Amino acid sequence: MKEQFKPGTMIYPVPAALISCGKDEEEYNVFTASWTGTICTDPPMCYVSIRPSRHSYEIIKRNGEFVINLTNEALARATDWCGVRSGRDFNKFKEMNLTPAPTQVIHSVIVEEAPLSIECKVEQIVPLGSHDMFIARVVNVLADRRFMDNETGAFKLSEAKLIAYNHGHYYKLGEMIGKFGWSVQKPLKGKNTKHRK
Numbered sequence: 001m002k003e004q005f006k007p008g009t010m011i012y013p014v015p016a017a018l019i020s021c022g023k024d025e026e027e028y029n030v031f032t033a034s035w036t037g038t039i040c041t042d043p044p045m046c047y048v049s050i051r052p053s054r055h056s057y058e059i060i061k062r063n064g065e066f067v068i069n070l071t072n073e074a075l076a077r078a079t080d081w082c083g084v085r086s087g088r089d090f091n092k093f094k095e096m097n098l099t100p101a102p103t104q105v106i107h108s109v110i111v112e113e114a115p116l117s118i119e120c121k122v123e124q125i126v127p128l129g130s131h132d133m134f135i136a137r138v139v140n141v142l143a144d145r146r147f148m149d150n151e152t153g154a155f156k157l158s159e160a161k162l163i164a165y166n167h168g169h170y171y172k173l174g175e176m177i178g179k180f181g182w183s184v185q186k187p188l189k190g191k192n193t194k195h196r197k
């Protein structure tokens with residue numbers, strides 16, 4: 001049996017990303033967004049939905065550029081704080097000891113401490129109601145070398161201790177329970193398959 005709720009935003013978990021913006025130091029700002037995600041693989045496209053009342057809204061609209069910085073356990077407090085304080089009143093980089101570092105392709109700023117920073121160029125702004133959806137193209141990705149496997153060149157995002165946002169609360173990620181396609185994978189020959197049916 002299911003209870004019926006009024007229509008609402010109940011797709012969880014979602015990221016709690018730090019969106020950085022601004023083209024020079026005076027303009028640099030960072031805020032938290034959960035209404036953000038991937039919308040196309042090729043070309044790589046993503047979105048962030050922003051209320052027009054946010055300080056960051058005008059900055060991103062003016063410059064047409066922003067960065068999605070993924071967040072991890074070490075950034076959890078800063079992630080919450082940047083989501084409840086405005087750049088109108090605070091230099092959030094300074095207050096949260098976040099390091100503003102240069103982007104490589106767009107003219108903006110990344111959060112150096114983030115495991116992954118995704119440089120985006122706005123292509124469309126879609127007014128939806130409370131939020132405007134900024135549809136953007138990913139033009140560069142900056143990955144923390146600490147999570148690079150020097151031998152294979154693989155990026156081990158699973159070691160970055162990413163966090164998620166679930167209905168008002170932040171969570172660490174739990175155990176890995178399978179990899180892409182595992183549900184249809186044939187048992188490997190010669191392996192102990194005792195536990196398989």
Ligand SMILES: Cc1cc2nc3c(=O)[nH]c(=O)nc-3n(C[C@H](O)[C@H](O)[C@H](O)COP(=O)(O)O)c2cc1C
Pocket residue numbers: 016029030031032033034035036049050051053054055056057079080082083084085086087088131165
């Ligand atoms: C977990 C979390 C998720 C949030 N997601 C969004 C979002 O997707 N879009 C948005 O406009 N504001 C979102 N906010 C609120 C903004 O981060 C907040 O209003 C912030 O103070 C805006 O900063 P600014 O005024 O410096 O731009 C979120 C806040 C939190 C804590």
